[in-house]
Amino acid sequence: MLRVIVRRLLQLAVTLIALSALIFVWLRNLPGGPVEALLGERATPERRALLIKALGYDQPILVQYAKFMQRVVTGDFGNSIRTGDPVSEVIGRAFPATIELAVVAMIIAIGLGVPLGYLAARHHGRLLDNLSIAGTLLGISIPIFFLGYLLKDVFTQNIHWFPPSGRISTGLDNTNVTGFFVLDGLLTREFDATADALWHLILPAFTLATIPLAVIVRITRASVLDVLNEDYVRTAEAKGLRHRVIRGRHILRNALLPVVTTIGLQTGALLSGAVLTEKVYNWGGLGTLITDSISGGRDYPVLQALILLAALVFVVVNLLVDLSYAFIDPRVRVR
Amino acid sequence: MSDPMTRPGVTSPRDGSGLPASDLSAGDRPGVEEKPEGVTRDLGRLGDRKKARLDELARATADKGGVSLVRDAFRRLRRNPVAIVGASIVGIFILVAIFAPLLAPHDPAQRFDELTKNLTVDNIPGASSEFPLGSDPLGRDFLSRLIYGSRQTLFVGVVATLIGLGLGVLIGALAGAFGGWVDNILMRFTDVMLALPALLLAISLVAMASRSSQWTVIFAVAVVNVPIFARLLRGSMLAQRESDHVLAARALGVKGRSIVLRHMLPNAMTAVIVQATLTLSTAILEAASLSFLGLGDPDINRAEWGLMLGVDGQRYFEVRPELAYYPAIAIIVVALGFTLLGEAMREALDPKNRR
């Protein structure tokens, strides 16, 4: 078990080091060179020389790489070109917004996806099954930013159920502790703030949940269909066990194993989707930060940090998913 | 946005690659072959009626053995309504793209005075007899742009998929054919690419270029799919390295290169073709997403659905939502078409469904 963890951690480190090397090469090969990318085309030669020295671009390439890696490891990505603030601060401000959105979206996707997938499989070939297949196909074929606008139009313009954008109502004086507004409200006992934050979360989270939801329904359905044909389910029936026990202990406990892997992989879809969803709902998280860092002149220090962070999140989540297998599948534990 | 369909397939390449054709055709045939002989001998003295029926039976069983996997799959595909719907959508889409100049009532780039004179920031002319779907924000015929849009959309989707497929197949084939350290290095490389969420990878690639163009979009969407194809092909080829027909070829002294080219690659390609069909749909969606983020093709004359939806559709959603609806519906239907066709192909090729 320990050996598996160590091996996976090493693999993870190799992946991240390789990625940071790629980013290093990428930054060195920006159009017009890194200095021009930072200063713009009309900088004076003196300023250029100053920046080249400051960034250490006059030193041998390997020394530069070593310094770059040193800064990456300590989380020092320099200052944002756009705002001048340290990159870590800029990202730190946006991080909770995206995580809050992604977590709620994932809860929706799992909470609806698993029961729907199970029901579809149990109704194999009948109306509910066909509807769920049609729904999942539509879910993965619809551009989610369009779905976002559509939902926004219906639920905020035609019927005013939800607020159109933002994370919290203006004028609501909520205390900021962790940056996670729902959590902050609970911590400070400002429950109105929690309710308001959740109210703002619903539409964006549903939009973001679309694709993971569709995928989880599909995988759950396929997996349950496989398990239903297994001999041990017939054994369970032959024992005369109650539906509840057969469903939970014998069908779902086996059928959810592939679903767990899928959930890990959907982190990627969530991070991609967040970029689009946040723009639709003006959310102010990492996704918005990425869009702004590109369209308002390329803010490379922020971009490289965001790319590394996204990769780190994805890889770590999937590592955790794989490790959790050791606890839910006894066949893995022995190996 | 390519995550949903493709990524699950990546981690379990066995899904698509468990299809070595000759493994199947080699199945339990001998037993079938023996039957007719033994049966007819015993039947010599029986009535002709019975004999005819058994001959029929024998022919039916012998026939089954001769059908190859692909032909068998194609036969099943033709009977599958899902495949027919998917193929029809794709077919119509391609026909519209080919005959766009004949179908479109106007030049898609021409700005009409009748339209521009009524055009303001918060009023875009709607349908009229001359312009059935009204105007776009620059006073051009929206219907014509939609029809011509099918060409560019098809172009972006196909070229991006082909580039991704080409690079991915190259990497995957090298890894799968050589194994060992070549495999190790190439797969670490794809791991790094897979560690980045698809859209973020595409965004970073676009950001590499000083300004975006149609080709930066195509290239970015293509590269996102490279690791997926590479993984898929490698998985399929590795599975075949151990399979009987490759071992047999090797035992017969067939050269390594020709084993890879003649035996392993063609078998692995069925899975790749299925994946490519599915990728066409995600490529179109991804290009639309990049346009939406302002990283798309800056050419204002270009009519492409993703561009129309992502730029004008978004900007004028409050004023004239049709500008978003029509390209969105077009994209959804076409993406659905490719997905249905791909899924039906995957199902037809799945040995589990062979009957």
Next chain:
Amino acid sequence: MSLLDVRDLSVVFQRRGERPFTAVDKVSFSVEPGQTVGLVGESGCGKSVTSLAIMGLLPKRGNRVSGEVLFEGADLLKLRPDDMRDRRGRDIGMIFQDPLSSLNPVVPIGLQVAEVLERHRGMNRKAALKEARELLDAVGIPDPMRRLKEYPHQISGGMRQRALIAIALACKPRLLIADEPTTALDVTIQAQILTLLKQLVDETGTALIMITHDLGVVAGLCDTVNVLYGGKVVERAARHELFGRPRHPYTHGLLSSVPRLDSPRGERLHAIPGSVADNIPWVEGCAFAPRCGNVVDACLEGTPPLEPTATGGDLRCNNPVSEEVAVP
């Protein structure tokens, strides 16, 4: 009253767009309390479907079951699903062919035994596990305390089948159905499992329906044997009658294809030509006719009836093997 009385049981599989397929065709047989009855035939003859129909375990859709399955006088086919659920595992136990796939891979053995006790005997988890330990001990699993916490992949094939037997017999059912219980096992283990089954059945007085294609299994175990072909009973006889004087050409063929220690050296085994897949529907004649060496014209004209024989059995054949012909 018989413990189990199966009357004219038929199962027709009907899938949309396909021709209906009659897997079990008016099968009748009965099981007395404590008796061991064999259902014998090649794969595809309907023996497993018969057992699943008795247990009410056929898929809910795509098939039609008719006839009567009287268990202690009550027709199981007419029970509400929940009432049948109460009986399964309590009144009738069942063990299956492949012990590995028949056990849930992610649930400890102990719980898989205990859950039947919890369900039918209202025990709490602790008491059920204690009883499960004794059950595992009774079926000859060494160190049962440790096995309780182990998973199916951690124990051997023979142990798994013993665990399944423990599960099936946990609630002391009056009837046990064993569907090819030894087919997936090594030959050495097969004998042990059969001995165990026989011993347990004798000790508890449980009636047993033994489903097998292996006449060797029947020879050591069964009181009465039903031979099935193409979904119909073709011959029924007491064990010694069937082995001594098989009347149906199919039974005769089955027995001739079993290797015997006392047959002369160099003599070839007889194989029945063809397979079950070659049979014709019963409506058009005897289903066995295409493979039969004794075939006469009447065999192609409608189904021969199942008629009582002089020795107390039943036979469905126009031209049976003569009683004088001994098994080669």
